[in-house]
Amino acid sequence: MLGFLSARQTGLDDPLRLRRVEATRRVLGLELNKDRDVERIHGNGVNTLDIEPVEGRYMLSGGSDGVIVLYDLENSSRKPYYTCKAVCSVDRNHPDVHKYSVETVQWYPHDTGMFTSSSFDKTLKVWDTNTLQVQAFIFIFLCAYNENVIIHNSSVLFPFDADLYNKIIFNHFCFCFIVGTRGHKVQLCDLKSGSCSHILQGHRQEILAVSWSPRSEYTLATASADSRVKLWDVRRASGCLITLDQHNGKMSQAVESANTAHNGKVNGLCFTSDGLHLLTVGTDNRMRLWNSSSGENTLVNYGKVFNDSRKGLKFTVSCGCSSEFVFVPYGSTIAVFTIYSGEQITMLKGHYKSVDCCVFQSNFQELYSGSRDCNILAWVPSLYEPVPDDDETTSKSQLNPAFQDAWSSSDEEG
Numbered sequence: 001m002l003g004f005l006s007a008r009q010t011g012l013d014d015p016l017r018l019r020r021v022e023a024t025r026r027v028l029g030l031e032l033n034k035d036r037d038v039e040r041i042h043g044n045g046v047n048t049l050d051i052e053p054v055e056g057r058y059m060l061s062g063g064s065d066g067v068i069v070l071y072d073l074e075n076s077s078r079k080p081y082y083t084c085k086a087v088c089s090v091d092r093n094h095p096d097v098h099k100y101s102v103e104t105v106q107w108y109p110h111d112t113g114m115f116t117s118s119s120f121d122k123t124l125k126v127w128d129t130n131t132l133q134v135q136a137f138i139f140i141f142l143c144a145y146n147e148n149v150i151i152h153n154s155s156v157l158f159p160f161d162a163d164l165y166n167k168i169i170f171n172h173f174c175f176c177f178i179v180g181t182r183g184h185k186v187q188l189c190d191l192k193s194g195s196c197s198h199i200l201q202g203h204r205q206e207i208l209a210v211s212w213s214p215r216s217e218y219t220l221a222t223a224s225a226d227s228r229v230k231l232w233d234v235r236r237a238s239g240c241l242i243t244l245d246q247h248n249g250k251m252s253q254a255v256e257s258a259n260t261a262h263n264g265k266v267n268g269l270c271f272t273s274d275g276l277h278l279l280t281v282g283t284d285n286r287m288r289l290w291n292s293s294s295g296e297n298t299l300v301n302y303g304k305v306f307n308d309s310r311k312g313l314k315f316t317v318s319c320g321c322s323s324e325f326v327f328v329p330y331g332s333t334i335a336v337f338t339i340y341s342g343e344q345i346t347m348l349k350g351h352y353k354s355v356d357c358c359v360f361q362s363n364f365q366e367l368y369s370g371s372r373d374c375n376i377l378a379w380v381p382s383l384y385e386p387v388p389d390d391d392e393t394t395s396k397s398q399l400n401p402a403f404q405d406a407w408s409s410s411d412e413e414g
Helices: 002-009 015-028 140-145 401-406 409-413
Strands: 030-032 036-038 046-051 058-063 068-072 082-084 086-090 102-107 114-119 124-128 133-138 150-157 173-179 186-190 196-200 207-212 219-224 229-233 240-243 266-271 277-282 286-291 325-330 333-338 344-349 355-361 366-371 376-381
Touching: 015 030, 015 376, 030 344, 036 376, 046 102, 046 366, 058 102, 058 114, 219 266, 229 277, 325 344, 325 355, 333 355
Parallel strands: 036 082, 046 355, 207 266
Antiparallel strands: 030 376, 046 058, 058 068, 068 086, 102 114, 114 124, 124 133, 150 173, 173 186, 186 196, 207 219, 219 229, 229 240, 266 277, 277 286, 325 333, 333 344, 355 366, 366 376
């Protein structure tokens, strides 16, 4: 550590290098925080979590009971042991509460004044955070389109360039996907009117996961029960850019698995923080890493990634580390893998029922997870650096390879 500080002080090293190495060290030291509780509000499983990107202070949760809770993650008491209290909630007595399970909650990207939620009650709602009043209610149009439709997930598309805020045609648009007997179409909906502006067609079965690219504001990925993952450009009439192929085009089109991303339903998607790669998980117990530009399967082997979820699985990735990591619900645990090597680093154990979602807080390298046991757990960096035992049988070869890479002697000499 002193080597890093000296190199930075003398201008011999990139100032960001120390930050990245420290962020990596903190992620490698994640453990269940025994001094921090998250107030238990949900009476059923926690399906979805989201931390606002402005301060990283407030977290939303949505549960199978239809309840939405807003938490303050800051320790305002300054005491060693504290509870992250619920600031407010949309409970069963709220006039606009969802009737059925909330599957997705998401903050407005640029401030904490608005968030969205979607549910199996066929609605997508836009909320004013300060009043907890619904500002937009997308329901009538969707039911008119298909009476069997169910809103299953949502994402928001906003202008990334402030100078184009009032110029581009996608200003204040919300993307939502729908599932049901004919729910394999993707709809782009206007938040202000609730009307559909664009429909993307190509999947053959219900869509289980969607994700907007952090690199290109017009590119989104969709995953379906038809074993396919598609990348779309919402500006194009045809829409679909690429259908990902796990065999990279080396299998005959006559083979059943040709032009599929997995050998089962694909129910999880997540772009890397730089948007250059896309991670997918499927019910074939596999996770795959794709080049988001070419659509090539990078063939990184993560081994078996247990996945028995019948709906969307919400996993997350780290940000700002020298070796990036992915956190995937794995039964009642959370598996941590290095993204580009596929190595399993650790298993985070604390829940006693299946984990359905997790979200990474990049400001402090913390992880929050929600489970069917109704609990939200906080995973924080250990206060102490992991060090080998004094026992002579412990050698460097037995240490975590990712930890060795992050703290090599050459790095310290900087």
